[in-house]
Amino acid sequence: MASEKLSEAKKAKNDEFFTQYFDIEKEISAYIDCNPDVFRGKTVLLPCDDPEWSNFTKYFAQNFERFGLKKLISTSYATKSKNYKIFYQPTLFESTNPQFDQQKSDIKGKIFTLTGDRTGDREINVDDLEWHYLAGDGDFRSKEVTKLRDQADIIITNPPFSLFREFLAWIMEGKKQFLIIGNMNAITYKEVFPLIKEKLVWLGNNYKVNAGAMFFEIPEAIANLEQVREIKADEKGNKIFITRVQGIRWFTNLDHNRRHDAIPLMTMAENLKFSKHKEIRGKDSYYKYDNYDAIEVPYVDAIPSDFDGVMGVPVSFLDKHNPEQFEIVGITDRDNNSGMKTKEYTAKEAPNYGDLNRRGVIKIGNDYIPIYARLLVRRIAR
Ligand SMILES: C[S@@+](CC[C@H](N)C(=O)[O-])C[C@H]1O[C@@H](n2cnc3c(N)ncnc32)[C@H](O)[C@@H]1O
Numbered sequence: 001m002a003s004e005k006l007s008e009a010k011k012a013k014n015d016e017f018f019t020q021y022f023d024i025e026k027e028i029s030a031y032i033d034c035n036p037d038v039f040r041g042k043t044v045l046l047p048c049d050d051p052e053w054s055n056f057t058k059y060f061a062q063n064f065e066r067f068g069l070k071k072l073i074s075t076s077y078a079t080k081s082k083n084y085k086i087f088y089q090p091t092l093f094e095s096t097n098p099q100f101d102q103q104k105s106d107i108k109g110k111i112f113t114l115t116g117d118r119t120g121d122r123e124i125n126v127d128d129l130e131w132h133y134l135a136g137d138g139d140f141r142s143k144e145v146t147k148l149r150d151q152a153d154i155i156i157t158n159p160p161f162s163l164f165r166e167f168l169a170w171i172m173e174g175k176k177q178f179l180i181i182g183n184m185n186a187i188t189y190k191e192v193f194p195l196i197k198e199k200l201v202w203l204g205n206n207y208k209v210n211a212g213a214m215f216f217e218i219p220e221a222i223a224n225l226e227q228v229r230e231i232k233a234d235e236k237g238n239k240i241f242i243t244r245v246q247g248i249r250w251f252t253n254l255d256h257n258r259r260h261d262a263i264p265l266m267t268m269a270e271n272l273k274f275s276k277h278k279e280i281r282g283k284d285s286y287y288k289y290d291n292y293d294a295i296e297v298p299y300v301d302a303i304p305s306d307f308d309g310v311m312g313v314p315v316s317f318l319d320k321h322n323p324e325q326f327e328i329v330g331i332t333d334r335d336n337n338s339g340m341k342t343k344e345y346t347a348k349e350a351p352n353y354g355d356l357n358r359r360g361v362i363k364i365g366n367d368y369i370p371i372y373a374r375l376l377v378r379r380i381a382r
Pocket of ligand 1: 018076138
């Protein structure tokens with residue numbers, strides 16, 4: 001029970017991680033490279049973003065003109081409603097504004113909109129944002145924010161980590177274009193994988209995500225030494241605490257050039273002869289699963305270029321996936337979503353039959369060896 005509480009608290013805390021400006025800049029530039037007009041004439045909604053904290057709001061406000069945006073909407077979530085309470089003091093921007101209301105400040109969300117140069121200084125930036133309190137707390141699931149979703153063309157944010165499934169479902173329900181941050185584990189969720197299989201969702205450019213990790217800013221109030229990797233200072237000299245989170249990726253349905261690059265691969269014969277992986281080099285063949293009509297490929301760079309059947313590949317394959325090169329036919333899990341499963345184990349065969357039925361299994365002698373989650377993929381014939 002105590003450990004459950006601790007992990008709940010940790011999850012809630014992780015909801016308050018903020019994306020760094022240059023990570024946003026780096027990712028967005030991939031979509032602009034692919035289509036310079038990707039944002040032209042569009043309304044962009046940032047639904048978990050208070051400009052006080054969010055670099056998404058700052059970035060899109062600063063690039064409003066360059067991208068040719070029609071409207072930028074950013075909404076924030078009320079401090080009182082947050083899972084993890086951070087001591088919050090209204091900024092001068094809010095407290096000196098005639099609309100400031102001490103009572104509302106804590107319990108209401110806010111909406112910030114940008115449509116052009118409001119200040120008349122011939123520049124469009126965060127100073128041109130107009131704001132007011134929302135009727136509710138700014139929960140993305142509320143009717144009020146859902147209405148904003150429906151008006152928007154593209155939804156962009158780093159949503160609360162603990163609500164990733166719900167957040168993606170909310171976007172899909174609105175049939176919107178999107179770019180959001182989430183954990184790589186989400187790929188195997190039963191609510192997410194079918195969207196990836198159907199090519200409704202894919203991984204973003206994720207250029208050089210540092211060995212699969214991303215660095216986030218954390219408010220001083222929740223920063224602890226165990227988490228903090230670096231302390232930086234912003235332009236005003238305020239301390240910024242940086243933490244590292246493993247397995248983070250951008251998820252999207254916006255096109256980018258990287259997903260049209262084919263993975264360079266060797267043939268099966270070449271892999272068996274020259275592969276740098278000892279599990280493959282010098283063998284007669286790849287392992288075939290005992291319970292799937294597919295071969296096991298333990299590394300993405302060991303995928304044979306000339307095999308026509310189904311292959312089980314690591315989930316990290318998606319980082320390099322080009323839909324013109326391979327189709328995704330399923331994932332090894334309890335269900336038979338791929339139609340490639342050939343067997344269900346029973347207690348008679350193996351005491352760990354439950355675990356085996358959740359995975360692809362290799363049989364060596366009398367031993368059943370369960371393999372990590374694998375995507376089942378097939379090359380697209382030319
Ligand atoms: C991971 S943080 C990221 C913030 C910002 N998008 C960024 O990337 O810097 C997620 C934010 O969503 C807020 N949030 C949590 N639950 C929410 C909800 N149901 N609706 C809207 N925002 C929520 C959190 O308080 C937090 O500020």
